[in-house]
Amino acid sequence: MDRYGIDEVSQWYFEVWNEPNIDFWTGVPKEETYHRLYEVSARALKRVSSRLRVGGPATAQAAWVDRFIRHCVEAKVPVDFVSTHVYANDTARDVFGTNESIPRDEMVARAVKKVHDLVKTSARPDPPLIFSEYNASYMNEVQVTDSPFMGPWLANTIRQCDGLVALTIHRLTLSSDHGSIKGGRDCYANSHRHCLILGTLPNAHASCDTQALACASDRQIT
Numbered sequence: 001m002d003r004y005g006i007d008e009v010s011q012w013y014f015e016v017w018n019e020p021n022i023d024f025w026t027g028v029p030k031e032e033t034y035h036r037l038y039e040v041s042a043r044a045l046k047r048v049s050s051r052l053r054v055g056g057p058a059t060a061q062a063a064w065v066d067r068f069i070r071h072c073v074e075a076k077v078p079v080d081f082v083s084t085h086v087y088a089n090d091t092a093r094d095v096f097g098t099n100e101s102i103p104r105d106e107m108v109a110r111a112v113k114k115v116h117d118l119v120k121t122s123a124r125p126d127p128p129l130i131f132s133e134y135n136a137s138y139m140n141e142v143q144v145t146d147s148p149f150m151g152p153w154l155a156n157t158i159r160q161c162d163g164l165v166a167l168t169i170h171r172l173t174l175s176s177d178h179g180s181i182k183g184g185r186d187c188y189a190n191s192h193r194h195c196l197i198l199g200t201l202p203n204a205h206a207s208c209d210t211q212a213l214a215c216a217s218d219r220q221i222t
Contacts, residue, residue, distance in 0.1 A: 001048065010051040013167075015083050015132060016041045019060040031064060035071050042078045055081035058132060061094040062086045062111040066118040073123040081166070082119055085133035086111040088153075089141075104144075105153060108134050109160030116164040128166030135170060 001009055018024050020034040027033025034057060042054045057068040062084050072079040086095060088104040095111050096102075102110060112131060119129055136153050137144050144150070154170065161168065 006049055006051060010049065010053070012053065013081055013083075013130065014041075014045055014052060014054045015058045015130075016054065016056045018058055019085060020057060021059045021061065021063045031067065034064075035068070035075075038068075038072075039075060039077045046078050053080040055079055055083050055127065055130070057082075057084065059084045060086075061090050062115050063095075065115050066122055069119065069122040069124050069127075079124065079127055081128045081130055082115075083130040083132045084115055085131065087134060087138040088136045088157075089138065104136060105156060106160075108157050112161045112164050129164070131161075131165055131168045134168060 016038045017034065020027075020037075021030060025034055027037070038056050045052045045054045056079070057064045059065070065082055065084055069079070069082065071077070086108055088107045090107060090111075092098045092100045092102045092107075095107070096114065108131075112129075115131075116129055119125060119127065134157070135145065136150060158168070
């Protein structure tokens with residue numbers, strides 16, 4: 001805050017933790033202990049300034065969103081946006097609780113529609129929905145993520161999700177010629193502006209329990 005000032009920092013999205021429904025969170029029981037972490041984190045941020053934006057649950061597999069919103073409403077916990085993740089090779093069992101076979105080119109859009117509908121029918125239908133991670137695969141499948149398939153897949157996925165999300169963040173894996181992961185960048189797509197922006201957002205910082213995500217819709221990325 002001292003470095004960037006409230007006018008800048010208030011444009012960031014503070015996402016509490018990362019995928020607490022899987023191995024990144026060891027609280028027991030997972031959901032209830034994450035709710036406690038979120039409550040403490042959100043109230044602490046709001047004590048600094050009510051202008052700071054905070055949200056979650058940042059889950060894998062498009063999970064927990066309806067119960068997270070219900071908890072925030074019942075416990076009167078601040079929530080300015082809702083976030084979650086999904087990958088096109090997630091299973092239908094993990095995302096929808098079904099045994100169907102969902103094609104890779106449909107999984108992300110179907111998960112987005114599911115969560116969008118959960119938010120809109122919840123007690124808090126107004127928070128923006130952010131898919132802060134998605135890709136055609138969460139694994140190092142270079143035959144998929146480093147292939148000509150990716151461009152059409154990404155464009156089609158953005159098309160299918162248009163109007164359903166405020167912001168999506170595509171996790172792009174960069175691989176060497178031998179297929180070993182060398183690093184990653186985030187690709188930001190704002191559905192309201194029909195754009196895809198490649199790069200790393202300036203002034204976005206992360207700690208062990210809170211990610212600061214700057215909104216890509218109103219700034220130039222190079």
